[in-house]
Amino acid sequence: MCEKCSPSELLDRNKHWAAAYQARDPSFFTRLAAQQTPNYLWIGCSDARVPANDIVGMEPGELFVHRNIANQVIHTDFNGLSVVQFALDILKVEHIIVCGHYGCGGVRAALAHEELGIVDNWLRHIKDIYCRHKIELQALSSTDEEVNRLCELNVMAQVENLSKTKVVQRAWRNGRKLSIHGWIYGLNDGIIKDLAVSVNEPDGVDDIYRMAPKG
Secondary structure: OOOOOOHHHHHHHHHHHHHHHHHHOOOHHHHHHHOOOOOEEEEEEOOOOOOHHHHOOOOOOOOEEEEEOOOOOOOOOHHHHHHHHHHHHHOOOOEEEEEEEOOOHHHHHHHOOOOOOOHHHHHHHHHHHHHHOHHHHHOOOOHHHHHHHHHHHHHHHHHHHHHOOHHHHHHHHOOOOOEEEEEEEOOOOOOEEEOOOOEOOHHHOOHHHOOOOOO
16 A cells, blocks of 8 residues: 555556556557557546456456546536546447446545535536435435445446447447446455446437437
């Protein structure tokens, strides 16, 4: 653990990391520098306890990653949408994984009534999800259960949000093979759970969000 390492210590650790990779596979960095060809886009939480590549056992370069507070897909977030477009149009990924995690601090903060600053505007979207599922959530017996269930519902909502975006709709209209998956990671055991909300075609999306067929 190096939670309070100085910047110089981090640079030293980087040298050891690079040397270890080089020793294990002398051509690794040459291959990595030559090309990026991931087949997956990972949209996850910024939480430092959820390192995307590590928890799915992938090497650097095998997973294209975008992270933000509470793994949101918001139609006015041009940073996130630009990542999705680059992944689809340039990298030609075939799978997008939205992965949340239990005990998410962003979700927990959204359930509170404190003023946190500009992040309140971001968390508002999670509060909206809470309102849509209030009866179910309020019936749970503890705050932790409520947080964890809202973490799941949040992932499901983001899969739905992503399937409505123009860049995804255009990919499907053009006959692209593209699947969107909703997963959630357990901090307590390191296991990822598939929430079984995968979408791989526009038929499950309300007509108002779909692009017109090609003429």
